[in-house]
Amino acid sequence: xxxxxxxxxxxxxxxxxxxxxxxxxxxLTKLGKGEGQVDIVAWPGxxxxxxxxxxxxxxxxxxxxxxxxxxxxxxxxxxxxVALMNEGGFDLVTASGDASLRLVAGKRVQPVNxxxxxxWNTVDKRLQNAPWHTVDGVHYGVPYMxxxxxxxxxxxxxxxxxxxxxxxxxxxxxxxxxxxxxRVQAYxxxxxxxxxxxxxxxxxxxxxxxxxxxxxxxQYKVALxxxxxxxxxxxxxxxxxxIQMDDFKNEGVVASGSWPFQVNLLQADKHPVASTIPQEGxxxxxxxxxLHADASHxxxxxLWMEHTLSSNxxxxxxxxxxxxxxxxxxxxxxxxxxxxxxxSANGLDDFEKIRxxxxxxxxxxxxxxxxxxxxxxxxxxxxxxxx
Amino acid sequence: xxxxxxxxxxxxxxxxxxxxxxxxxxxRLLLLLMLALPVSWLGVIYLGSLVALLxxxxxxxxxxxxxINYEFTLKTYRELLIPANLDIIxxxxxxxxxxxxxxxVVAFPIAYYAARYARGKWKAAFYIGVMLPLWSSYLxxxxxxxxxxAREGILNWLFDKLHLTWLLDAYLSLPLIGxxxxxxSYTGTFLVFLYVWLPFMILPLQxxxxxxxxxxxxxxxxxxxxxxQTFRHVVLPLSLPGVIAGSIFTFSLTLGDYIIPQIIGxxxxxxxxxxxxxxxxxxxIPLAAxxxxxxxxxxxxxxxxxxxxxxxxxx
Numbered sequence: 215x216x217x218x219x220x221x222x223x224x225x226x227x228x229x230x231x232x233x234x235x236x237x238x239x240x241x242l243t244k245l246g247k248g249e250g251q252v253d254i255v256a257w258p259g260x261x262x263x264x265x266x267x268x269x270x271x272x273x274x275x276x277x278x279x280x281x282x283x284x285x286x287x288x289x290x291x292x293x294x295x296v297a298l299m300n301e302g303g304f305d306l307v308t309a310s311g312d313a314s315l316r317l318v319a320g321k322r323v324q325p326v327n328x329x330x331x332x333x334w335n336t337v338d339k340r341l342q343n344a345p346w347h348t349v350d351g352v353h354y355g356v357p358y359m360x361x362x363x364x365x366x367x368x369x370x371x372x373x374x375x376x377x378x379x380x381x382x383x384x385x386x387x388x389x390x391x392x393x394x395x396x397r398v399q400a401y402x403x404x405x406x407x408x409x410x411x412x413x414x415x416x417x418x419x420x421x422x423x424x425x426x427x428x429x430x431x432x433q434y435k436v437a438l439x440x441x442x443x444x445x446x447x448x449x450x451x452x453x454x455x456x457i458q459m460d461d462f463k464n465e466g467v468v469a470s471g472s473w474p475f476q477v478n479l480l481q482a483d484k485h486p487v488a489s490t491i492p493q494e495g496x497x498x499x500x501x502x503x504x505l506h507a508d509a510s511h512x513x514x515x516x517l518w519m520e521h522t523l524s525s526n527x528x529x530x531x532x533x534x535x536x537x538x539x540x541x542x543x544x545x546x547x548x549x550x551x552x553x554x555x556x557x558s559a560n561g562l563d564d565f566e567k568i569r570x571x572x573x574x575x576x577x578x579x580x581x582x583x584x585x586x587x588x589x590x591x592x593x594x595x596x597x598x599x600x601x
Numbered sequence: 602x603x604x605x606x607x608x609x610x611x612x613x614x615x616x617x618x619x620x621x622x623x624x625x626x627x628x629r630l631l632l633l634l635m636l637a638l639p640v641s642w643l644g645v646i647y648l649g650s651l652v653a654l655l656x657x658x659x660x661x662x663x664x665x666x667x668x669i670n671y672e673f674t675l676k677t678y679r680e681l682l683i684p685a686n687l688d689i690i691x692x693x694x695x696x697x698x699x700x701x702x703x704x705x706v707v708a709f710p711i712a713y714y715a716a717r718y719a720r721g722k723w724k725a726a727f728y729i730g731v732m733l734p735l736w737s738s739y740l741x742x743x744x745x746x747x748x749x750x751a752r753e754g755i756l757n758w759l760f761d762k763l764h765l766t767w768l769l770d771a772y773l774s775l776p777l778i779g780x781x782x783x784x785x786s787y788t789g790t791f792l793v794f795l796y797v798w799l800p801f802m803i804l805p806l807q808x809x810x811x812x813x814x815x816x817x818x819x820x821x822x823x824x825x826x827x828x829x830q831t832f833r834h835v836v837l838p839l840s841l842p843g844v845i846a847g848s849i850f851t852f853s854l855t856l857g858d859y860i861i862p863q864i865i866g867x868x869x870x871x872x873x874x875x876x877x878x879x880x881x882x883x884x885x886i887p888l889a890a891x892x893x894x895x896x897x898x899x900x901x902x903x904x905x906x907x908x909x910x911x912x913x914x915x916x
């Protein structure tokens with residue numbers, strides 16, 4: 215009898231041990247020693263070590279204090295990031311909302327134990343449980359940066375800031391006496407369908423759009439029709455930030471959805487542009503640092519996640535990229551170069567007006583079923599092709 | 602040391618010597634050994650990687666997570682044939698055909714002059730003139746063209762100075778080939794393609810025209826043929842291999858290019874861009890591979906037709 219009990223206890227212990235191991239493999243519960251390096255997939259300009267401009271450096275100090283060498287692979291689009299993560303060999307990715315859920319669905323990223331990130335509590339409350347990185351209450355990452363897709367306009371063609379996105383969707387007579395035909399641009403990515411939906415949400419209440427990323431067939435069709443109408447106004451879609459800036463300078467483009475990044479650079483170049491968030495609100499991006507499912511340097515990765523929230527990174531990156539910190543205190547507490555006025559210029563106060571990029575999925579919350587992302591991809595190629 | 606010398610010497614001692622003897626006696630083995638490396642390069646690395654790519658086109662992609670589903674399927678090819686993708690194929694093939702025809706028309710007089718009349722330093726000047734654009738960076742040339750064709754660019758300025766802006770505007774208001782400015786129209790894309798690939802047409806054409814004997818042209822004239830008749834019945838047929846060789850270059854290069862239409866044009870995709878978007882950024886390697894099959898099939902059909910037309914008979 216005694217032996218039996220011992221055996222049962224031993225088996226139970228084994229099971230318990232196994233479960234604990236499974237949990238440990240699922241999510242780190244305790245930080246160990248750094249592994250000496252961390253490999254990150256990031257947007258260009260997101261991780262600076264003072265090589266582009268010596269005053270923008272948020273890597274060197276981290277490397278010196280933790281001994282984790284930071285290796286960065288830049289990617290230009292969300293789709294590229296997903297592709298790189300699918301290939302593997304990376305620990306972290308700064309994924310936008312239109313990539314993050316795809317990574318979770320593809321099991322390319324693992325849950326993050328926020329207890330191991332001491333500065334988690336300083337993160338903007340509105341971002342802590344954001345749906346683009348929190349699935350069924352499980353956090354799959356730590357918020358990094360966010361920003362709006364602003365309407366950039368040429369101040370010679372607009373006497374005052376345009377009040378509506380209609381300038382890029384409908385032919386308008388501009389203040390310089392010429393039509394907007396051929397002088398506006400739009401983003402060359404399927405996620406732009408959401409900008410059309412956002413516009414319709416305000417102007418066509420009868421369609422009942424609740425969320426520009428959750429469209430049923432009828433709403434989607436109207437959005438595509440709006441984009442087909444836009445195709446007539448647009449001579450070239452923008453894909454590369456620098457080509458867009460060239461088009462504003464040499465191609466007579468006067469209005470387009472854009473990022474604060476281009477606005478800041480063009481203004482620095484004394485080109486007469488300004489930006490605004492019109493009455494309909496705007497779409498925007500909110501990026502999350504996510505941990506690869508098979509990360510080979512998890513300890514360094516956790517240390518980096520903490521570093522992104524607690525160091526000068528949030529503040530200085532906000533200045534560098536024209537984005538907003540996920541830790542609101544970074545705007546004011548002087549940990550870096552950013553100040554309250556700078557954050558306001560980047561759109562910090564417009565948080566409520568912004569509908570952040572999320573991957574459209576068939577099983578959506580506000581409708582019975584929605585048009586999924588892959589349809590957005592092929593249909594948007596068709597719209598640009600004139601179909 | 603005074604061994605008798607026979608008709609066939611006995612084998613020598615030592616590994617290297619034996620090896621040398623064996624190779625000398627079996628030239629085929631020597632040939633095989635020497636060719637093994639380059640042939641395996643061609644077979645394994647060159648064709649093998651191509652086959653690996655093409656095999657991908659029979660897989661499919663999970664539409665949401667973007668992971669590739671490694672099971673044989675024709676789903677990707679069905680996807681290739683949806684109207685939006687067919688548009689891309691038709692657009693690219695038409696552009697390649699027009700660029701090729703225009704390249705023949707522009708290159709012929711240049712090549713003819715170089716082959717028949719240019720001598721000495723003019724010949725050198727011809728070669729430098731044709732080759733010079735090939736020596737500078739491809740990207741620099743395209744960005745330069747973007748500035749030439751832009752709305753605030755050099756061409757517009759020139760038309761303005763000549764008081765011909767109305768002419769340019771009238772041209773740009775034409776459907777299909779027009780647009781808001783030259784740099785965002787098909788015309789712009791066409792001009793840049795023509796400029797960038799022209800040397801690839803001129804050089805083979807010039808080589809084939811040089812091989813046309815002058816005596817044949819004189820004979821044709823002696824028999825009373827007019828210049829156009831001589832051109833049609835003598836020069837053109839004899840230079841056809843050069844035209845075909847050049848057109849293979851211009852046609853296939855246009856089919857595959859993805860940088861020119863991205864920088865100059867109206868954002869409508871070409872095959873090369875579709876491959877780039879699907880493979881490089883969307884991670885949809887199956888569809889990218891299926892798109893990559895299209896130019897291969899088209900070039901196959903093209904070469905077959907060229908052969909039927911007798912283009913290779915003179916080779």
